[in-house]
Amino acid sequence: MSKQEYNITAYTENQVGLLNRLAIIFSRRKINIESLNTSPSEIEGIHRFNIVVHESEEVVRKIARQMEKQVEVLKVYFNPNEEVIWQEMALYKVPTDVIAERALVERLLREHGARVVLIRKDYTVFETTGHREETDKLLAVLHPYGLIEFVRSARIAIIKTSQGFHHKLREFERQQPGEEVSENEFLDRRDKVFSM
């Protein structure tokens, strides 16, 4: 099965040690995490992990189920790149004298949609957001001008088709503490279930 980038989105409790528990799921299968971001979600007390891996759908599905099996994990989605809006942020530190003297650089910055974050006598910091290839392009352009430092953030992604997890969580909570509801929607995706 062919591999591609998958964006794994996990909604979790904010719990010490959970990062380790989730990381082990990847490491014991020798799967490299390309990018990992965790932050509070739109729901109070619920954290959101964005994890990027380069793997086959079958492997990612199994990982997602293993993640969702963890006690503190509420919900895990996985999507290929075309199903998500995603961004990474990059910071570039460049000598200020080069920026000031070479108008060419300024033009390049404009072309790449970069913004100035800080200007000092000795260096200037630019910021840009976009897909990897976009931030990479500016990196390549700035290299010849004495780039001092570069850093790129983990990827953050929002699922295009999802109604958002907030709605689902409210639905879960509405039905609690009555009958416990589990979604087994992964079963719905099994197109070949009735293929006999």
Added chain:
Amino acid sequence: MFPNPQLQSAPASPEALAVPQVSGAVALLQGLVAEGVDTIFGYPGGAIIPIYDALYDFQEQLNHVLVRHEQGGIHAAQGYARASGRVGVVFATSGPGATNLVTGLADAQIDSTPLVCITGQVFAHLLGTDAFQETDILNITTPVTKWNHQITDARDIPAALAKAFYIARSGRPGPVLLDITKNAQLQLFEHAGYEPCTHIRSYRPRPVVRPEYVQRAAELINQAQRPLVLWGQGVLLGSAEAEFREFIEKSGIPAAWTILGAGALPTGHPLNVGMLGMHGNYGPNVLTNECDVLIAIGMRFDDRVTGRLDKYARQAQIIHLDIDPTEIDKNVTATVPVWGDCKETLPLLTQLVAARQHPAWRQRFRDHDAEEVAAVIQDELFPTQDELTMGEVIHQLNQLTQGEAIIVTDVGQHQMVACRYARLNHPRLSITSGGLGTMGFALPAAIGAKYGAPHRTVVAVIGDGGIQMTIQELGTIMQTGIEVKILLLNNQFLGMVRQWQELFHERRYSAVEIASPDYVTVANGYGIAARRVEHRPDLQPALRQLLSHPGSFLLEVRVTRENNIFPMVPQGCGVGEIRLK
């Protein structure tokens, strides 16, 4: 007495003054009592002394069994849990005490055994300083626990304990570890009472059953000409033995078991066609690759059961009933997955399946049985050579116990023989280390099993390799006076490794010949009666003595040295390639 600077009570609000102040340790023990715990296996140490101190006042409610090693403690708790169906509880101190639990945690995790382990931890202000007997037990045990949690404030103990029990016993059960810092054990707080946990927002142990999948599964079963049921421990964990039996008896489908599923259907039941897997029976293995519909119930397609996956049941439509969604499609892709507790799904399925007999198909299992009896079983159970075989020992044990005893096995050749040949009339009579294959499991697990099911005879069947791994637990038997029948099958080898070396490594017997102590003397040293036999006429009287002796007894049986366990699916082969010799 020295004042303890860590002994501080939490600030009290005026309206809460009427609530009694208790220490974290007392709150913990109150919680255990509230959860219905009666037996704790453990070993004290510096970081858990406050809990042991509190235990002094709980002796009437909580029976603490002092083991000789924490590994023995956790295996005993596993035996208790498996025999009783309740949650096993273990105490251990920080550092080495806690790390000694790791093997048992891994074993319990892979075999879905519900455990709550309480470890002491250094004072919270010392965490991360490499303090005396400090280990980061949370991170060490993360991969081998269903859930773990560290408590640094006594006020968190009741809720965390309630959560621990709920997680350990619900859904697919498993081991949970609570690490409690010493200051939290000592700290006084206003304890408003213990409340059991019934719901965790992010944890949904009981999936909603989807009737359309049950319906589809029933249709497949009703169309099947050669259906085969494979059942595992899920049937026992879900207490669904009766539901399972109804399903089997109505549908008339032959059913085979994984070693952890043993006993869910009595050994003598006409639809019980034997054991699956590497050393399982010939019929169910071969016919796995000939059935048209394979119904897997509460089993996880372990590689010891499936052999090579690309040669496994390729011809069959597969129905997989499991409570754990991660098991569905993990190793074998299901045609129809039925996600749910089999206690709930099986009755739904039974309603929809047609009453059938499958006489011709069942005859094929009997034909293969006859082949296996002629090639393997006859010689194993009724040998003609002078030396005793493991199989005949188990066979004679069966005649005396009549399928009513709990058989606890260690890991190795004797385990495969015992699992293959032991007769079991009831559920929860077979206790073994399945997924992890932990040598040293049986002796402590048998001690725990006797506490879990005191009315049953408990026979620990152990090899000469395994018993030497946890032989110190004879001390636990000595001190507690618990009655465990130890049947030691001594072939003077690490037999299973030797078998592999013989079959696959040109008889290069590397480090498998293992010397034994004089077990009779060792047992006697612990005040346990013992006997050794090596001749056939002595076997049955000795087994009678083992079973009838008041109290524990160790019977060492010297068996033939280089016997092999057959049938066998060699590693890297499909189940259809099972060898009879």
